[in-house]
Amino acid sequence: MINSGDTVIIGVDGGGTGCRVAIGTSSDGVLSRAEGGRANAASDAALAVKNIVFTVEDAARLAGISEAALSQATAHIGIAGILGTEDSARIASALPYKTITVTDDRPTAVTGALGNQDGYLLSVGTGAFAAANKAGEFTFLGGWGFYVADQGSGAWLGRAGLEQVMLCHDGLADHTPLTRALFEKFGGDPNELVSFSMSAKPGDFATLAPDIIAGAHAEDPWGQAIMKKGADHLIRCLARLGFRTGDTLCLTGGIGPHYAGYLPESFLSGRMQPLGSALDGAFQLASSNATQQLESN
Incomplete structure (x- = not known):
């Protein structure tokens, strides 16, 4: 069970062969991980969204995170096939989380592997x-x-x-x-x-x-x-x-x-x-975004 004041953090790494999710909180870090179907925005955007949502739900169940807490989460979605801001906005608008950043899978891979x-x-x-x-x-x-x-x-x-x-x-x-x-x-x-x-x-x-x-x-x-x-x-x-x-x-x-x-x-x-995987990079970027939001409030 997470503390009521904690921000739920979601990191997603999606590609042509599968979707990987890490979920946790701002204070505890990663609590669980899950893997699902392919998530390539260029090949099939609707399938990518479907597989992301299902895989996040699987990870949330493993971590004991409620649907209500999930809806307030901060997420960074790094997936293959994002070709510009319109693609990012379309994927973000289809996902049920409070704060969502969608990029291609390159920033998450670099962040995970090299850190800073x-x-x-x-x-x-x-x-x-x-x-x-x-x-x-x-x-x-x-x-x-x-x-x-x-x-x-x-x-x-x-x-x-x-x-x-x-x-x-x-x-x-x-x-x-x-x-x-x-x-x-x-x-x-x-x-x-x-x-x-x-x-x-x-x-x-x-x-x-x-x-x-x-x-x-x-x-x-x-x-x-x-x-x-x-x-x-x-x-x-x-x-x-x-x-x-x-x-x-x-x-x-x-x-x-x-x-x-x-x-x-x-x-x-x-x-x-590598210091970590693209999934680690996605979770790190989501955590940084959540921290910046708290500091700006």
């Missing part, structure tokens, strides 16, 4: 982006979504894998053990593969990424080549952000750490483990 310190982030999961934090100012590259960006991401790897399979099937490239294994997931039937691709969301493509990473680790030539291609893009992003040898670098997301072996060794001299 300067450094660089390569966040690579279903999607991908690079970021720099310099004296509290964030600069981002990428994160524009699967259809026009997200190079190196899980979704990008999965789609690249299926593209290579079809090239091999047409005799325009040579099969490797990895491409044969990917093809077998569709029964060796190109029509099944194409049917999958016509309706697949980024998160669906990303389910193939672990196979590609494992294949590259097993020295499959195509697997290694596509991982190197993804790494080359990430290296260009770091250079554009001003990264220099020795600077703090953090690799996060389900795919990010797997790129360490494809980056120049000198880039890893200042590598740090």
Whole structure:
């Protein structure tokens, strides 16, 4: 049971493969966490809202937080697919909490990983982006979504894998053990593969990424080549952000750490483990917002 004077804090991290929620109070911190369905505002905004609400309710029940207290909460919602203020406002207006900030998932990832310190982030999961934090100012590259960006991401790897399979099937490239294994997931039937691709969301493509990473680790030539291609893009992003040898670098997301072996060794001299997750960042930002509100009253 929470104290009546406590502000309920909600942090949400949503993406193409799932939604994660941390809930707690301003005085006690995180009390419980829950996971739910995918929450990508660009792919399906209505589904994103539905899954956020359900997952927050699950976390609230675990923490013993009432519906009335939940309605007075301060929330920071960091989800993939937010493309501007109109998207943020539309998602915020559909959620039943008192104070809501909606951003894309980049600020929450940087805050969670680096805290308040300067450094660089390569966040690579279903999607991908690079970021720099310099004296509290964030600069981002990428994160524009699967259809026009997200190079190196899980979704990008999965789609690249299926593209290579079809090239091999047409005799325009040579099969490797990895491409044969990917093809077998569709029964060796190109029509099944194409049917999958016509309706697949980024998160669906990303389910193939672990196979590609494992294949590259097993020295499959195509697997290694596509991982190197993804790494080359990430290296260009770091250079554009001003990264220099020795600077703090953090690799996060389900795919990010797997790129360490494809980056120049000198880039890893200042590598740090993330201080927290994007979910931790969302909760931290919501807590900061709640504190500022109290101080301004």
